[in-house]
Amino acid sequence: MPKPRKAQISLDATPYYHCVSRCVRRAFLCGLDDLTGKSYEHRRGWLENKLLSLPAIFAIDIAAYAIMSNHYHVVLYVDAEQAKNWTDYEVAERWHKLFRGSLVSTKFLKHQELTEGEKITLGLQITKWRERLQDISWFMRVLNEAIAREANREDQCSGRFWEGRFKSQALLDEKALLACMAYVDLNPVRAKIARTPEHSDHTSIKKRYQTAVKTQEPNPSKNQVKELLPFTGYPNNEQKKGLPVPLTDYLALVDWTGRIVREDKCGALSNTLPPILDRLSLDQQEWLRLSQSFETSYKTFAGDSDRIKLVGQLLGYQRVRTT
Structure with a gap:
């Protein structure tokens, strides 16, 4: 039996959560229905616009997102303070x-x-x-209900549009957070609907790329995408709120990973690796495994095994999967 949401979330353990919501049966969020020939691409805009508007109301920020044909991914940061x-x-x-x-x-x-x-x-x-207003369940509820109503109105039908529960994973450390964000940002590349991260429509990585190339100094948070949680540098940075690496490091990491994932590449790993991998204490094979199969690598909790066990005890789990 699935655990209740309150048993999966502990802001004392982490403010970061990866959420996935999928459509039911043959319902289309976006994309082209091969059976009927009808395009639902415009619904990506509905979801993206609604998603990016909610942080102005909730105490929840968006770190990463990707909108696919029948599901979407979002990495959320809960700002309880x-x-x-x-x-x-x-x-x-x-x-x-x-x-x-x-x-x-x-x-x-x-x-x-x-x-x-x-x-x-x-x-x-x-x-x-x-x-x-600081609850990810309410955040997802408001987002999903708005899109479901609009889609049912367009389809002239009623009933369930989304699966009953969205999936959530607690991201317990920096390694899990960045691997999950890269996994989300590279979803269109892995699905072969985009050749590069910067050409992945309706994703956070494309918005970050587009904003970064317009300025000579992309790292300061004031020069980053206003609707997204900024990259503020390393953990000892005086600015408390923000992702704990420089934006340019993350863009380089995702770009390198995306080039390896692309089908037209032979799979050989470049000798020039982003230095951020060293700081995460990850070898290149481990990073690629996590960034390509994050959902199957972890279940409810993602992070170092000791950290997962500690959070499991905190939330009253008798057993908790660590890998």
């Missing part, structure tokens, strides 16, 4: 951008006077909404 620092007014305002809220919260946002009972009710609502 941001949610903690929101005022009650900010929480209510953000929630109302997603849902109607309540009569009490509507009065509150209009700066109307509340009774003592209404203040108590509002306090309970704000506590609940603050938790939901």
